[in-house]
Amino acid sequence: MELNQYLEVFIEESKEHIQACNEQLLELEKNPDDLTIINEIFRSAHTLKGMSATMGFEDLASLTHQMENVLDGIRNSRIKTSPEILDVIFIAVDHLEDMVESIAAGGDGKRDVSEAVDKLKRIEMGEHMSEPSRSETAAAIAESPGLAGFDEFELTVLKQSKDQGFGVFEITIALREDCLLKAARVYMVFEVLEKIGEIIKAVPSVEQLEEEQFDQEFSVTIVSKENPEEIKAKIMKVSEVSKTEVRDIDLEQSKQTENEREQTDAQIVEDPDKETEVARGPGKETSPVTETKSTKQTSSKTIRVNIERLDILMNLFEELVIDRGRLEQISKDLENPELTETVERMTRISGDLQNIILNMRMVQVETVFNRFPRMIRQLARDLDKKINLQVIGAETELDRTVIDEIGDPLVHLLRNSVDHGIESPEDRRKKGKNEEGTVFLRAYHSGNHVFIEIEDDGAGISRDKVLKKAISKGLVNERSAAGLTDQQVYEFILSSGFSTAEKVSDISGRGVGLDVVKNTIESLGGKISIDSAENKGTVFSIQLPLTLSIISVMLVGIANEKFAVPLSSIIETAIVKDSDIMNAHNQKVIDFRGKVVPLLFLKDVFEVPSDEQNDQFHSVILVRKGEKMAGLVVDSFIGQQEVVLKSLGNYLTNVFAISGATILGNGQVAMIVDCNALIK
Template sequence: MDMNQYLDIFIEESKEHLQSMNQILLQMENDTEEISKLNEIFRIAHTLKGMSSTMGYNNLAQLTHEMESALHLVRSGELKMSSGIIDLLFLCFDELDKYITEIEGSGTEGENTSQEIVKKLEDLRLNGINERTVETKYSIENNKLGIELNEYVHSVIKKALQQELNAYFVKITLDSKCMLKSARAYIIINSLEKLTEIVHSNPSIEDIEDERFDLSFELIVITKSDNKILERELKSISEIENIEITSLEENYSIKNVENNDISINDSLEDDGVTENVIASKSDEGKSKKAKTGKTVRVDIDRLDNLMNLVSELIIIKTRLEDIDDSGNGQSMHEAIEYLERITTSLHDAVMKVRMVPIERVFNRFPRMVRDLAKDLGKEISLIMSGEETEVDRTVIDEIGDPLIHLIRNSIDHGVEEPEVRLMAGKPKNGTVKLIAYPDGNSVVIEVEDDGKGIDIEKVKAKGIERGLITLQQSQIMDDSEAINLLFNPGFSTVNKITDISGRGVGLDVVKTKIESLGGVVEVDNRKGEGTKFIIRLPLTLAIIQALLINVGPEKYAIPLNTIKEITTISADTIRKVQNNEVVLYRNNTLPILRLSNLLQVDANHQDSDDYIVVIVKKGEKTAGIIVDHLIGQQEIVIKSLGKYLSNVKAIAGATILGNGSVALIVDTNSFFRG
């Protein structure tokens, strides 16, 4: 029997079971005595065992079988539930998640047999568990290099060596006559990144880029290449006095202090440091990728509504055919109105079918917060609300990474250490809130912490140091303008960037991703009290309300959710300030942009006394766009321009109008960049 036809169902149901397991394990940490939660974990393991056996995934089935056997002893009272057992179950969860990810990508469970974790489960059944065995302690033997690495880098190195990759310590010493150290270091790092993944840098990459180092710097890299290839690549670069490349496998042995089998959590989820190299290694000889599709689970009532609307479409089609034969103009008009109502309802129904709860994204974060808080020695509670808020499936697929960046920043650099919080009169336990709610045609997601907030003066000082603003500009800019500096690539106010995050590092990625989805990011900062990042996204990316306008002979569409108002202004009220056109509008300075100049189109308004101005917004900022004529509001279907035209400035896509002509969609966000 060909089981591939059931692959999508297996993957979808397995993901749901793992999601439930993750949530239950997090709850069990707070209440190890709750027997109902233990029974639920047992049931999930039993179900996964049966499903994987049926599909022929024997390694996955063996792991879940051992989980089931170990959990049976806890249920029967022969073993007492403890934090050590919960940590072991988390290891099992990570391993199961790896299996499902591998199956989704290749259709096979790969070569991993999970023997280490299976043995730990067997030992648990036979000998119980020693609480000390779940601690991740390390010793470094034969360390001749004299460098200090944190637990995260240890984990990456061990993972790489297990995957038969090479891990090297690289020390570069530049020539004493080198004039531009940072530029030379950039060339070196760029050359290494073509062959390796850099997992550790001393000093940090940011310090190297800012030339805050002497003549030498040290890197730890993971690669498929051997040291001779790296050395050859580096020797081709001038102004290098000395190159040292040392294999970590030969100089290190990383092992558990207690000399037992519980070792570090090998899961590198969300960190992605060695994923590219490891993935390319494991792809060698991989079987043809199985075909798996994206799926959306739909309530049957929504499908019934969709079927009813399609039935009405068939009825109106027959009615139109009959009217065509009779030539009755009044009946035709009525039929078209009826058809318009049906198509609007059909559109709403299809949109609801595409909508999924944002809970799908939110559910991954409690585990992430738990792990990060443990790593950092902080006590942090994650409060989530609005998980039932629905957004388009496309948005769901894209919003995860930006939220990961924001939550990590809140945990690492927003929320203070427990002792610092107590000294500031705050509760020892920090809080991160993740809230979603609908707001008109948008969905709002807020990431809020009760930490120390953003130090505005420190941000300004960093902006001056990096040459982004002048001292004079820093003195007149308001807080919101200063906070916007954080969204510059690589901008950070911390002196030492951790492996988890750096305040500002990654925020440029957040901004770029959100704007590519047609959304905006705003920041509400309260120094000493906390920071709130507000993401505003459109409900759907496929069909939107837009204002159609003319500029010269061309038609353009401006998304309605970006328009604040439409007005007319007199040509003689426009003034030039620093070569930019502005007008005083409602006691505020309004920048004026001529769409004809931005899009390089001949306009018809050049000799007019009054201009039609569409005022667009992005957060608190506004700008006025001069157009020739207003055509009217219309519902449009967004079409991509394709990868070759994806970088065209000021254009977000295109739409096909009723007469078959094409209108380009204006990207108003681009008017506010820089």
Template structure:
């Protein structure tokens, strides 16, 4: 049977079932006695097993089968739900996800899951303590066992070396726990050993050692003519090496160990053979689900559509919007009543069509939010903190292009809240707070925007600490720092290269800071605001446009050129007298409703050629970014219009204050102003 025609459906449905497993497992951890949740996980796992077996993906089917066995033991009250048990099941789900994504990328869905299968087998047999011990050692034992095993080629090299009177040593090297440059120390150790002889094997592998993907200890096998004590003394001279153990081994010892290891692996494989036959109870359940109640059948009211087809449809509609504008322009010039009536009808129909197409591209933010509960659970365990994540408004919808880009910034902000925001249980208790910290992730619509907020009840942002770092990095001067409000101080953490981390951490971004988050959000036409109260918590608020492809703008004239200013950035438009323009700190400003607003003359920014003349009145577009404002001075207003946003391409991507272009009804090109770049 050719299964390729079902591949896309298999991938999508597998992702849905794995997400259901993740969600229900998190719920099960909170309610370990609720067997109905176990049944839900079992149902998803069983369906995934059946689909993968049919498609020929045996690794997925085998791993899911062992996971299913453990779940069956739980729902039959032969196993209790514990954090250790769930840790192993979560690892299994992660590996299943990895295999499914590998298939989606054109791979074969293969993955070495033998160790996870073994742990699930131990749990199933009631040997929970053994499985937990294996988990807690972070596979250090495995690394050492891998080190102790050699392939045929390596054994031949060792045999020939022994015949030529070379010594074979297995060396264990341990670095200081606070060693900052582990890769450099490893390099120095290898350099010394290579001067003494030939390195045969290392554990972890050389690539992992270079990537610092190990704890403090690593192992090396070497053949050399040097004495054991000399090797040890030389390695101990390497800085930050705290322990070196050199063990001489003979070929006979290695062969004996290899044979024992082989026998152990064979017995293990025999022990964990997977049964392919489903139980009679499962068969009955399948038959029950397959047969419709009372002979009724219901047709599906939804279909799966490849997102690429929607993109093509959107591109065609964008061309239609451009032609709609062109027709409107022609009808206005010809003053033909029948043409005007037809164009108006076409405008109404295309408006309805636009709403339908845009809604088709809208995706619930739940597709991004659903990855965070498991991430928060793991980080809370890594940081030894108690954290409750509350997700509100996951059904809020955003354009798919925005959804694709917003995931990484949200991951960074949530990690930041967990690492820097929420205090340890001891500190929270001492400050009169509950030991469990709360992080709220919420989304909601407001006008033509979606707001996503990350709020925590942690320590908040320390004004003193932030200002100290900002002054040290020359982000602000001491004089300017004294005049900043608490909100402005909090937003300093979004500055490039800013980080208050005393120790580099994998959790909140290794000291990279939040400037990357700000850049990504602004590239989407959005903005980010921070409000914080020291000792009580912080709130990060992200404002995003509903869609990026078709936007509403105000068209303005500048000399003989036309520019488009996004309506999402505009507060209002105004006509001001030249006498109303004031000077403050070498900057032209106006008084707008009691607030000093700087003016930006677009003709100077974009170097528009024009005949300069003194004008009594100026047209100003007042725009906002967060709590900052600016007045864009233009020649005149043309009016509001919906336009298709077109990229300038890679060659023009760095043009200052221009975010794209559009084709107008008269065929001319109008550049779209990036207001965020103009507001300082």
């Protein structure tokens, strides 16, 4: 079978199952006795194991199989949940994540997981078992025919086998006390049983039997058409078997007696269209267990599409937008009513098509947010703090290109909140606060933007401390510092190399500051703002554009060149008299509604050749970056238009204040102005 064609699906589904394991393990930590959660984790691990084995990723399959054994012990009350056990399972999930990432990057997924496997085996062998011993557990189960803790899938197989005329038997086998090679005898018993029927379950587990982790007795559940006496006779032919008991399982009694367990285990049922492994004989891969597939076809309303295909579709549509602009220009020039009507109709249809394509590229921020609860848990343990992370608005959607870039800045901000923001439990108690700190991670739409906020109820930002550091670094002088607003002061912590941490830690406080976060967000066309109150908390607010590829701009003329200014940066446009322009500190400025706003003449900034003119009036575009404003002086306003943002390529990466280019309807290239770079 050619497996490469399934690799992409395997990677995507594996990531989903690993994420589900992480989420459910965090829930299990809060509710250690909730069988529903344990069953969900077991289901994800079981599916991942089956997929990995099918694809030939042995290390992945081995680790998930051992994880599954421990989870099975937990859900059958043989192992008691504890923080230490959960830590081991978390480590195992980390290994799984790394292996899947390796496979996604073209690797073989191999990894030394022996330490994690050994830890899981020790847990399974009984170091954390609530019962006195494995043999006592096996004996107790053997004394209860039909009540061996089957899951829903196993019960379904047994019931279907019974309906088809098969007998369902539980066989208890005892080896002689002087038996030396117990695993070999078990293997021989399994060989006999597989010739006369199908093995459904073994207690203790197959792995424990292989490693001789039992005394003399073990039990096996099989389906067979042979009668109990024939089965017993064939097993007794195996040397060193001292006793064999064959009991017919009463499925109805099993269902009634274990009704409560079935309600929780029902969630373990595998997807009806997937094959499921039930039991293995020692030294074998998978037993040819009865395959049950649902005859009822479920109607799928979603499909997986490679993101590269969506990128190609987007690129093609961008070309269509450029041609649409060209047609609109030709239509205006020719003034043909029929052509004008057709172009208008095409504009409406292409507008609808644009919305559909952009929506197809939208991804819920949940895909980024999902990894944070686990990260916060680990940080809280490392820092010996109590943190409650509240995620709100995870269903908010953003363009895939923005999603790809926003993860690292959010990690940095969250680590900053946990390390610098939230105080230690002792300090919080002294301040009269709950010793558990709360961090809110919110996302919501507003207009054509998405806002992501990180809020904590910690110590807040000390204005005096930040100002003192800013003055010592020469970012501001003492005279100017007194007139700064709180928001302007807080913005200093976004400066390069700025840190107020009193001691260096592995979490933060290495003098890196938050400038990396600021630069990344601004490169996406977004902005970050900070609000804080001492001893009450801090809010970092990030504003991001919904999409980066097709943007609305104001087209302006400078001499014979055309430039595009993104509408998201523009406050308004104005005509300014030459007499209203003043000079302050060698900078031309205007008084705009009581605020002094510096002017930037774009023809000088971009060195556009033009005839010297002494105009009495100037066309000015007022733009904003955070709290700062500037007026961009241009020769003329052309109008608003939707354009396709094209990269300048690898050779023009350092062009000042230009974020890209676009092709206009007349075929002319217009540069797109990066307003953030112009405002310092």
